[in-house]
Amino acid sequence: MLDTTPNITRTIDARGSFCPGPLMELIRGIRESQVGDILAVLSSDKGSKIDIPKWIEKAGHRLIVVEALDGHDRIIVEKAR
Amino acid sequence: MHRILILGGGVGGTLTANLLARRLKKQVDRRDAEITVVDATGAHIYQPGFMYIAMGGERAEKLQKSERALLDDRVRLVVGTVDRVDEVARTVTLADGTALPYDQLVLATGARILPEAIEHFEAEAHHFYTAAAALRLRKALDAFTGGKVVIGIASMPYKCPPAPLEVAFLIESELRERGLREKSEVHFASPIGRAFTIESVSEMATPILEEKNIELHTFFNVETIDPERKVVQSLEGEELPYDLLILVPPHKGQQFLMDSGLAPAPGGWLPTDRFTLRVGDRPNVYALGDATDLPLSKAGSTAHFEAPVVVENVVATVEGRAPSGKHATYEGKVMCFFEVGDGKGTLLQFDYDHPPKPPKPNQFWHLGKIVFNKTYFHTVPKGRV
Numbered sequence: 001m002l003d004t005t006p007n008i009t010r011t012i013d014a015r016g017s018f019c020p021g022p023l024m025e026l027i028r029g030i031r032e033s034q035v036g037d038i039l040a041v042l043s044s045d046k047g048s049k050i051d052i053p054k055w056i057e058k059a060g061h062r063l064i065v066v067e068a069l070d071g072h073d074r075i076i077v078e079k080a081r
Numbered sequence: 082m083h084r085i086l087i088l089g090g091g092v093g094g095t096l097t098a099n100l101l102a103r104r105l106k107k108q109v110d111r112r113d114a115e116i117t118v119v120d121a122t123g124a125h126i127y128q129p130g131f132m133y134i135a136m137g138g139e140r141a142e143k144l145q146k147s148e149r150a151l152l153d154d155r156v157r158l159v160v161g162t163v164d165r166v167d168e169v170a171r172t173v174t175l176a177d178g179t180a181l182p183y184d185q186l187v188l189a190t191g192a193r194i195l196p197e198a199i200e201h202f203e204a205e206a207h208h209f210y211t212a213a214a215a216l217r218l219r220k221a222l223d224a225f226t227g228g229k230v231v232i233g234i235a236s237m238p239y240k241c242p243p244a245p246l247e248v249a250f251l252i253e254s255e256l257r258e259r260g261l262r263e264k265s266e267v268h269f270a271s272p273i274g275r276a277f278t279i280e281s282v283s284e285m286a287t288p289i290l291e292e293k294n295i296e297l298h299t300f301f302n303v304e305t306i307d308p309e310r311k312v313v314q315s316l317e318g319e320e321l322p323y324d325l326l327i328l329v330p331p332h333k334g335q336q337f338l339m340d341s342g343l344a345p346a347p348g349g350w351l352p353t354d355r356f357t358l359r360v361g362d363r364p365n366v367y368a369l370g371d372a373t374d375l376p377l378s379k380a381g382s383t384a385h386f387e388a389p390v391v392v393e394n395v396v397a398t399v400e401g402r403a404p405s406g407k408h409a410t411y412e413g414k415v416m417c418f419f420e421v422g423d424g425k426g427t428l429l430q431f432d433y434d435h436p437p438k439p440p441k442p443n444q445f446w447h448l449g450k451i452v453f454n455k456t457y458f459h460t461v462p463k464g465r466v
Contacts, residue, residue: 019278021376024237054300058317
């Protein structure tokens with residue numbers, strides 16, 4: 001968990017969606033965002049906490065944190081380019 | 082009179098109508114029930130055959146039959162384009178103004194492709210999601226004398242998930258047979274972190290890609306096509322030069338579903354209960370096939386196994402009872418053949434709880450797919466398998 005919650009620009013609630021749904025939702029969110037925006041993805045799919053950080057690295061954005069919350073994960077990312 | 086209205090005359094709509102006609106024979110004959118299918122063209126098209134126009138000498142006219150000829154005589158067919166669904170009035174209005182009231186509504190409206198959503202797609206990229214596009218791809222392959230072939234997926238979800246991998250395998254085989262392999266590179270671009278969405282299928286396909294020297298590019302989400310430099314660029318910042326570009330076009334659900342408040346924008350996929358196949362909490366609206374938002378293959382096979390569940394639920398309502406038996410709920414069953422080239426194939430069979438365990442590719446499953454394709458019109462739409 002983070003000591004302070006970053007100023008999240010947009011939260012994408014992809015809970016209940018299965019791989020690759022949450023990643024595709026994040027990609028759509030990134031396409032619609034500005035550089036510097038901070039996006040949070042909520043996912044109940046266990047694969048997301050592995051796949052999404054890998055995509056963030058490949059796409060050149062900044063992974064802020066992966067948090068395990070109640071029944072889902074929250075992945076926070078900054079659009080870096 | 083209990084009015085059952087089915088929108089869409091593809092696999093899901095046609096099979097649902099024919100199974101309902103069988104189950105509600107007496108009610109329809111007594112005019113206590115009416116089954117109506119609305120289809121935009123009146124022609125039933127076997128879409129999985131498109132790939133074989135490009136890759137296997139199939140002809141477009143063999144993939145089409147009159148929808149009327151496939152429907153039970155007890156089913157009424159209306160040819161027209163749907164404009165809107167009014168849930169309060171329980172009425173579907175067609176573009177020509179015809180109003181069709183319903184008591185139960187089945188949405189088998191499929192998916193639509195939007196190549197135009199990506200600039201330069203139509204001029205630069207090939208696909209195999211219509212008969213005309215598949216024929217154009219065939220001509221481009223005939224004219225191909227070597228170079229870089231890029232096969233990719235513009236965005237997810239899309240129809241027939243194995244198809245782009247199958248095309249990559251089949252093109253690689255063809256290039257070898259034509260003596261062009263040494264002069265060619267074959268690239269496969271996947272939007273996700275592996276070759277295929279389902280992990281076990283990816284584990285089966287990745288070594289075949291390696292064995293055939295097809296280069297896999299993961300996390301490649303198509304962003305732009307540069308026609309001057311002949312490169313396709315990804316959101317992730319990668320570029321792939323091409324001489325022949327084959328892309329699965331973007332897909333969406335039908336616009337009227339979004340306009341009618343049944344499906345959310347921008348995707349237009351119907352929020353469907355994974356077990357009952359009801360749309361949202363609506364007790365009288367069902368969805369099946371490509372139109373749903375279920376985490377399953379958008380494939381005729383999915384609609385094929387969903388249809389008996391929709392039918393049991395609709396019949397139960399007509400008969401004033403709870404759904405029962407093995408088709409009371411849908412367990413996510415899907416079965417697809419998967420070509421790997423060189424006259425071999427495998428089988429993907431799975432449900433919500435059991436991922437596919439594809440058998441080692443062999444000639445049997447390739448022939449199985451060919452036989453299935455050739456006999457489709459006599460079997461699936463009529464509920465014989």
